[in-house]
Amino acid sequence: MHFLQQAINGLGLGAIYALIALGYTMVYGVLRFINFAHSDVLMLGAFTGLYAAPRIQKLCGAESVTGAILVFIVAAAVCALIGMTIERLAYRPLRNRPKLTVLITAIGVSLLIEFTGQNEKVFGSAPQAFPKLLSEKSIQMGSLLISSNDLITIVVTIVLLVAMWFIVQKTRMGTAMRAVSFNQQAAALMGVPVDRVISFTFGLGSALAAIAGILYAMKAPSIEPLMGVQPGLRAFVAAVLGGIGNLPGAVLGGVLLGLLETFAGGNEYLSTYRDAIAFGILILILLFKPAGLLGRATIEKV
Amino acid sequence: MKFSTRLLIASSAFAAAFSLTHCKSGGGDTIKIGEFASLTGKEATFGTSSHEGTLLAIEELNAAGGVLGKKLELLTEDDQTKAGEPANAVNKLISKDGVVAILGEVASSRSLEAAPICQQNKIPMISPASTNPSVTKVGDHIFRVCFTDTFQGAALANFASGTLKAKKVAILTDVKSDYSKGLAKNFKEKFTAGGGQIGSELDFNGGDKDFKGQLTSIKDNAPDAIFLPGYYNDVALICIQAKQLGITAPIFGGDGWESESLLTIGKDAMNGNYFSTHCAVDQGTPEMAKFVEAYKKRFNGKTPDAMAVLGYDSALVLADAMKRSGTTESAALRKAVAETKDFAGASGKITLNEDRDALKALVFIKIENGAFKYTATVNP
Numbered sequence: 001m002h003f004l005q006q007a008i009n010g011l012g013l014g015a016i017y018a019l020i021a022l023g024y025t026m027v028y029g030v031l032r033f034i035n036f037a038h039s040d041v042l043m044l045g046a047f048t049g050l051y052a053a054p055r056i057q058k059l060c061g062a063e064s065v066t067g068a069i070l071v072f073i074v075a076a077a078v079c080a081l082i083g084m085t086i087e088r089l090a091y092r093p094l095r096n097r098p099k100l101t102v103l104i105t106a107i108g109v110s111l112l113i114e115f116t117g118q119n120e121k122v123f124g125s126a127p128q129a130f131p132k133l134l135s136e137k138s139i140q141m142g143s144l145l146i147s148s149n150d151l152i153t154i155v156v157t158i159v160l161l162v163a164m165w166f167i168v169q170k171t172r173m174g175t176a177m178r179a180v181s182f183n184q185q186a187a188a189l190m191g192v193p194v195d196r197v198i199s200f201t202f203g204l205g206s207a208l209a210a211i212a213g214i215l216y217a218m219k220a221p222s223i224e225p226l227m228g229v230q231p232g233l234r235a236f237v238a239a240v241l242g243g244i245g246n247l248p249g250a251v252l253g254g255v256l257l258g259l260l261e262t263f264a265g266g267n268e269y270l271s272t273y274r275d276a277i278a279f280g281i282l283i284l285i286l287l288f289k290p291a292g293l294l295g296r297a298t299i300e301k302v
Numbered sequence: 303m304k305f306s307t308r309l310l311i312a313s314s315a316f317a318a319a320f321s322l323t324h325c326k327s328g329g330g331d332t333i334k335i336g337e338f339a340s341l342t343g344k345e346a347t348f349g350t351s352s353h354e355g356t357l358l359a360i361e362e363l364n365a366a367g368g369v370l371g372k373k374l375e376l377l378t379e380d381d382q383t384k385a386g387e388p389a390n391a392v393n394k395l396i397s398k399d400g401v402v403a404i405l406g407e408v409a410s411s412r413s414l415e416a417a418p419i420c421q422q423n424k425i426p427m428i429s430p431a432s433t434n435p436s437v438t439k440v441g442d443h444i445f446r447v448c449f450t451d452t453f454q455g456a457a458l459a460n461f462a463s464g465t466l467k468a469k470k471v472a473i474l475t476d477v478k479s480d481y482s483k484g485l486a487k488n489f490k491e492k493f494t495a496g497g498g499q500i501g502s503e504l505d506f507n508g509g510d511k512d513f514k515g516q517l518t519s520i521k522d523n524a525p526d527a528i529f530l531p532g533y534y535n536d537v538a539l540i541c542i543q544a545k546q547l548g549i550t551a552p553i554f555g556g557d558g559w560e561s562e563s564l565l566t567i568g569k570d571a572m573n574g575n576y577f578s579t580h581c582a583v584d585q586g587t588p589e590m591a592k593f594v595e596a597y598k599k600r601f602n603g604k605t606p607d608a609m610a611v612l613g614y615d616s617a618l619v620l621a622d623a624m625k626r627s628g629t630t631e632s633a634a635l636r637k638a639v640a641e642t643k644d645f646a647g648a649s650g651k652i653t654l655n656e657d658r659d660a661l662k663a664l665v666f667i668k669i670e671n672g673a674f675k676y677t678a679t680v681n682p
Contacts, residue, residue: 127567265519
């Protein structure tokens with residue numbers, strides 16, 4: 001039972017990593033660069049939730065399901081806009097420059113958002129309490145106890161994963177995304193609106209980050225401007241672990257990392273080395289499978 | 303963001319009581335006192351509270367005519383709750399501003415970072431609330447106006463076996479914090495010496511957001527109580543997740559829990575848990591009542607916490623030493639601080655022992671219906 005309980009805990013954590021990792025991997029698939037500001041979009045999503053929740057709850061009642069869904073939608077919309085703005089202002093002008101230039105810019109954007117957020121006139125650096133979106137219940141199954149929070153996180157992740165697969169595989173925009181990922185110039189010559197496709201990718205990834213941010217804030221309801229750094233780093237690692245550019249790989253990597261961390265954290269002798277163990281295993285996997293678990297050299301990326 | 307205030311205090315109350323010309327004593331005629339505190343960041347309420355207490359003390363002293371015929375000037379540096387910043391702050395205060403003494407910090411890890419610098423420069427440093435025993439062991443210039451974790455650990459061990467009737471206790475330690483590690487060690491020694499059993503010992507990193515791995519393991523071990531020597535922000539999250547996992551054993555900790563944020567973040571998950579701290583604002587001594595009234599008046603009706611009380615006391619102990627030595631010269635001042643005896647502070651009587659630590663009583667607080675409730679006092 002102990003094992004199953006830990007597995008559920010790990011899934012609850014891993015699902016959040018998976019959502020964030022999807023954003024990293026999608027942008028990498030299309031543009032071949034790591035958007036380091038992604039973890040800060042997650043933080044902005046949580047703060048959007050913080051400010052939107054009291055207003056929405058005034059309309060829909062406290063801890064109502066409609067209210068919670070509205071908070072998710074508002075945060076996702078705001079962050080999609082932010083993501084597209086970042087791409088338009090910071091990355092698009094550098095599209096034809098060396099990849100390293102864009103990478104450094106991404107780090108710059110990330111620091112800019114973090115330190116602007118820490119200003120006392122913006123969010124301030126002290127942690128703030130995140131409001132309760134839904135009342136918490138625990139579901140008892142034998143000696144297993146599943147908290148409603150974990151269940152919501154896992155369900156939301158599965159739904160979004162299916163939605164992502166549908167968008168990428170079955171829609172026109174998805175086909176265009178895959179085309180841009182395959183060969184940007186050729187896609188442009190075939191009449192694919194490359195700028196719009198890239199903008200859409202950023203919007204989609206940022207919306208996922210916003211949702212992950214709110215799920216993370218529901219799990220640990222104390223949010224601050226640097227809250228994205230830790231899960232962001234882990235999700236980046238998860239994306240690499242699964243094979244960067246590969247959507248199911250990102251989810252697999254996220255879940256795996258969540259499980260590893262939880263099992264290491266729950267072991268009396270290993271809890272001190274929780275991160276070291278999770279990342280150590282990651283190094284081992286990458287030594288034997290450098291392209292990641294599901295990464296296959298360059299066959300299909302997005 | 304670098305937050306630094308330069309406070310030359312001539313409060314309005316003072317201006318009303320004395321003539322304006324009296325106020326305008328030149329910049330060179332002040333005694334500079336340095337303070338470093340975590341005004342922003344993860345443990346912002348620690349620094350904000352201790353700073354407000356210190357500020358109130360300095361303002362009151364100045365309104366009463368200052369010390370040694372001079373006004374006190376408080377120079378405050380924010381260390382942003384970040385490792386590395388206390389050293390920068392204290393170096394600046396000593397070498398650039400030329401302060402005669404340093405007040406700070408609440409967290410032991412950050413006091414331990416600043417202490418060697420003060421010791422090296424022979425500048426007396428008084429920590430309001432760092433309880434790790436090693437802080438004052440850095441050298442003879444480092445003092446504190448609070449008890450140490452040797453005492454707190456023993457008191458908590460007695461509390462666990464006496465009040466909570468716990469035979470088996472689990473410990474969850476923050477491996478990033480000297481305070482947490484020190485308190486866990488002191489608790490464990492006393493608790494096991496008294497016949498208690500330690501069920502499981504697990505670690506977390508301060509700033510982590512997911513503790514369910516550790517908590518599930520603790521739950522499986524079925525302890526009678528869980529000892530959590532951490533800081534309020536992590537503690538609140540841990541209590542929330544413990545509740546989600548159906549853990550019903552009481553969780554208890556030390557003075558690191560002392561913050562209003564514990565309740566705003568932890569909400570109903572905090573009920574039924576306990577912590578020990580330096581003093582309670584409703585403990586009923588006249589010095590405390592006077593302080594609470596002055597604090598509320600100065601800070602818009604805000605109720606002070608223990609860190610504010612100790613911030614206030616740290617400044618008063620320093621001023622008292624200046625008055626007794628009649629100088630701000632380093633060696634004489636250090637000696638005078640060390641000789642502090644039966645000083646009536648807001649938190650209680652302060653006597654510094656040969657280890658430069660204060661021997662003081664400790665109080666236990668229970669969290670009930672989303673509020674702190676004073677339950678008992680333990681004398682050293």
